[in-house]
Amino acid sequence: LRGLMLAVMLAALMSSLTSIFNSSSTLFTLDLYHRARPKASERELMIVGRVFILFLVCVSLLWIPVIQTANSGQLFDYIQSVTSFLAPPITAVFLMAIFWPRANEQGAFWGLMTGLVVGLIRMVLEFSYIAPSCGQPDHRPAILANVHYLYFALILLALTCLIVVGVSLTTTPIPKEHLYRLTWWSRYSQEPRIDLTGPRMISDPVNSDYSPDSERLPDSWWRRAALWLCGLTGPSSGSVSPVIENSELNSLQEEPFWSRVCNVNALLLLAVNVFLWGYFA
Numbered sequence: 001l002r003g004l005m006l007a008v009m010l011a012a013l014m015s016s017l018t019s020i021f022n023s024s025s026t027l028f029t030l031d032l033y034h035r036a037r038p039k040a041s042e043r044e045l046m047i048v049g050r051v052f053i054l055f056l057v058c059v060s061l062l063w064i065p066v067i068q069t070a071n072s073g074q075l076f077d078y079i080q081s082v083t084s085f086l087a088p089p090i091t092a093v094f095l096m097a098i099f100w101p102r103a104n105e106q107g108a109f110w111g112l113m114t115g116l117v118v119g120l121i122r123m124v125l126e127f128s129y130i131a132p133s134c135g136q137p138d139h140r141p142a143i144l145a146n147v148h149y150l151y152f153a154l155i156l157l158a159l160t161c162l163i164v165v166g167v168s169l170t171t172t173p174i175p176k177e178h179l180y181r182l183t184w185w186s187r188y189s190q191e192p193r194i195d196l197t198g199p200r201m202i203s204d205p206v207n208s209d210y211s212p213d214s215e216r217l218p219d220s221w222w223r224r225a226a227l228w229l230c231g232l233t234g235p236s237s238g239s240v241s242p243v244i245e246n247s248e249l250n251s252l253q254e255e256p257f258w259s260r261v262c263n264v265n266a267l268l269l270l271a272v273n274v275f276l277w278g279y280f281a
Contacts, residue, residue, distance in 0.1 A: 025049040084153035085123040089115025092160035107168030115160040
């Protein structure tokens with residue numbers, strides 16, 4: 001049973017790491033690298049994304065000593081504390097964007113930046129001071145000694161919400177025609193939504209390595225090996241049919257019976273989780 005539990009924990013950790021690496025690589029490749037090189041081909045973007053994942057793996061290995069020194073080397077406490085420092089701004093922006101249609105891009109940006117700076121300051125202080133042993137006097141700053149990191153997460157969440165509200169109210173709101181089916185209150189709206197236009201980043205079709213005329217393998221063996229390691233030697237998956245916004249597959253409407261079944265199951269699972277947490281904790 002211990003081995004089974006260890007396998008479950010390792011599988012959960014690996015799935016979390018792969019999702020984080022994939023998301024970080026996508027953000028770097030599309031939001032940073034593609035802006036610097038708008039004419040980069042699909043193959044170049046794929047290679048850059050995989051190289052960036054290798055860089056993240058190296059950073060993760062070098063971060064292990066920090067994990068060992070933080071929170072007395074307890075991995076669970078370390079994960080919870082770092083999440084409390086960095087996740088509340090993202091949660092606040094996500095909730096405000098869904099439940100408050102007046103939130104706009106400027107409010108979300110400054111809310112995230114302010115929350116990130118405050119969370120990083122607390123994280124640096126947390127790693128700079130060592131928690132005293134039980135019964136020993138605590139000489140750390142009051143923000144560390146008297147405010148637990150879970151309480152700090154609630155404070156940071158409220159601060160980010162206030163920043164989002166303040167900046168959004170002083171800037172131009174997003175027109176209603178851009179928000180249909182993007183907020184909680186308009187999730188069942190059948191009005192046509194006009195997407196916000198922005199700078200489109202399209203690869204150069206002339207230089208793209210995924211064009212039909214360039215699917216042949218390169219001549220040099222080392223390049224074939226590098227592309228094989230990056231998973232770029234196989235044929236493309238073919239064209240994807242365009243998504244129609246108001247099609248039946250993308251509709252948010254659902255049968256009332258199955259909606260009630262899902263809601264009852266969600267409440268039941270939540271009650272079971274709360275009971276197990278309270279009983280065993």
